[in-house]
Amino acid sequence: MAGDSGRAKFMDDLAGVAGGAFSVLAGLRTEAEAMAKSQAEAMVRRFDLVKREELDAAMEVARRAREQAEALEDRVAALEARLAALEAGGESSRET
Numbered sequence: 610m611a612g613d614s615g616r617a618k619f620m621d622d623l624a625g626v627a628g629g630a631f632s633v634l635a636g637l638r639t640e641a642e643a644m645a646k647s648q649a650e651a652m653v654r655r656f657d658l659v660k661r662e663e664l665d666a667a668m669e670v671a672r673r674a675r676e677q678a679e680a681l682e683d684r685v686a687a688l689e690a691r692l693a694a695l696e697a698g699g700e701s702s703r704e705t
Contacts (some may be wrong), residue, residue: 653660659667 614677
């Protein structure tokens with residue numbers, strides 16, 4: 610039975626070492642992720658890249674500007690058509 614208690618202690622020690630190793634690996638993983646994130650943010654700043662939220666906001670502003678430009682083009686075309694009709698009406702009344 611003494612051998613069994615030695616084996617049990619060895620297994621407990623081994624489990625403790627394994628648990629400690631997992632804790633260390635988890636800590637290293639967390640630290641590695643933090644370092645990778647920091648490096649990625651530094652690269653974004655260095656290359657003057659924009660974040661997705663900033664790009665989405667800029668695309669929304671561009672979309673609104675395009676819609677406003679299209680609406681103004683339609684209004685100008687309608688005004689030009691009215692002006693042309695008025696000028697054509699004025700010319701025909703002058704001819705008679």
